[in-house]
Amino acid sequence: MKLTILGSGGCIPIPKPLCRCRICNGARKKGIPYSRTGPSAFLNDLNMLIDTPPQIYDSLNNSRVKEIDYLLYTHLDSDHLDGHFALISFYFDGTKYCYSPRKTISLIVPDKIDEKLKNISGQYGNAFDYYRRIKVLDKKVIRNKIKIKDITVIPIFVKENPATSYMYLFIDGNGKKILYAPCDTKPFPFDSDYVYNADIFVTQPGYFETGLKGDFVYPRDDYTRKELY
DSSP: OEEEEEEEOOOBBBOTTOSSSHHHHHHHHTTTTBOOOOEEEEEETTEEEOOOOOTTHHHTTTSSOOOOEEOOSEEEEEEETTTTTTTHHEEEETTEEEEEESSEEEEEEEHHHHHHTTEEEEEEEEHHHHHHTTEEEEEEEEEOOETTTTTTEEEOTTTTTTTTOEEEEEOOOTOOEEEEEEEESSSOOOTTTGSSSSEEEEEEEOOOSSGGGGGGGOOOTTTHHHTOO
């Protein structure tokens, strides 16, 4: 089983627009991996894309991804969602000004995220309903695990997190496990057996407590400690 990290720059990727600090200037000059895009990943065994941050165009163009068969979302914060327009750009036919999908991507969505998707709208109504109408996406709503080929995909709900967040456990036919939990993981679901004994655990790094600009110290009651880190 292979998981490719397409973007690991968090909600404010580097280099930050308009910023001329040493880090951002260095990232502009050096490029990848110093220049980093928003959070997304790709499970190669299933051609499964996880999240569509605003920079997903660049993330995919800089990767070796050639096909996308499945799509997952961990949650619908802007830094994980707002590149979803890229889904239809894959199949745009400029000669006819229409969308001519040669295949349809399967959106596998937990029921609680599906409820939130109904709020994602544009001038043509609900964005994801529109993608279904033009056959760029189809959708399968799940509550529990789903098996695709020889890989079991298990959504793990992060209860009481206001972002309606999920982490995902992937288990292959040999019992190898990858736990992907990029963001909004608190309160961590220690009551779930699925979060234990993974072979690979991918998660957010949290904050540095010392050495921050201007000797800044995060207050003990800061909301980010309660929801994120």
